[in-house]
Amino acid sequence: MTQVVVDISVSVDGYVTGPNAGIGNGLGDGGMALHDWVFHGTDADRAVLDAAFEASGAVVQGRNLFDIIDAPDGWSEEMGYGAKPTGEINPPVFVVTHAPPEKTRLGDRFRFAGSPGEAVAQALEVAGGKDVVVMGGGQICHAVLAEGLADVLRLHVAPVVLGAGTRLFPAEPAAGVGLELIEAVSTPAAQHLTYRVVK
Numbered sequence: 001m002t003q004v005v006v007d008i009s010v011s012v013d014g015y016v017t018g019p020n021a022g023i024g025n026g027l028g029d030g031g032m033a034l035h036d037w038v039f040h041g042t043d044a045d046r047a048v049l050d051a052a053f054e055a056s057g058a059v060v061q062g063r064n065l066f067d068i069i070d071a072p073d074g075w076s077e078e079m080g081y082g083a084k085p086t087g088e089i090n091p092p093v094f095v096v097t098h099a100p101p102e103k104t105r106l107g108d109r110f111r112f113a114g115s116p117g118e119a120v121a122q123a124l125e126v127a128g129g130k131d132v133v134v135m136g137g138g139q140i141c142h143a144v145l146a147e148g149l150a151d152v153l154r155l156h157v158a159p160v161v162l163g164a165g166t167r168l169f170p171a172e173p174a175a176g177v178g179l180e181l182i183e184a185v186s187t188p189a190a191q192h193l194t195y196r197v198v199k
Helices: 031-040 043-055 063-069 116-126 138-146
Strands: 004-011 015-017 056-062 093-096 110-113 131-136 152-158 178-186 191-198
Touching: 004 031, 004 043, 004 138, 015 031, 015 138, 031 043, 031 152, 043 056, 043 131, 043 178, 056 063, 056 116, 056 138, 063 093, 093 116, 110 116, 116 131, 116 138, 131 138
Parallel strands: 004 131, 004 152, 056 093, 056 131, 093 110
Antiparallel strands: 004 015, 152 191, 178 191
């Protein structure tokens, strides 16, 4: 059964990037620590990552993240969400933006939608029974949760306090979201916490 899964790495103090995130510095100053579990984790970390990739039928992300990964030093066939150097097809990516670019460096893998709701709806149509993964950035992840579009929230809590950067949850008051913990995997590199969204 297809689920909409918000899946993102976050610091202990709630940041999904460090400060000064942008093209050439995608995770911001100090933000690479958020993904240590991806690049330097244990077999258990790798199993979490592999399971998420295998379950992904389509991906939703925001425009800021797209600009970073479509930049010359961004994603490639060997690096990026769902990258499979064996030649398997990567899942399509739906980018939330009001101003789609005329062309993308990575080709037609990327499609564009005007709102989180439109992006999720389009992704559900092509997911082929697999999950729709909302991977970032923080604003899009929060919007999908706040709009009641998510079925699952999966946080990879890195053992770092960044102090500043891009928040997953806004500093100003916002609507609450009920959660039920359904899985927890603990490694030295991250706490992988999967919650069912209570609707």
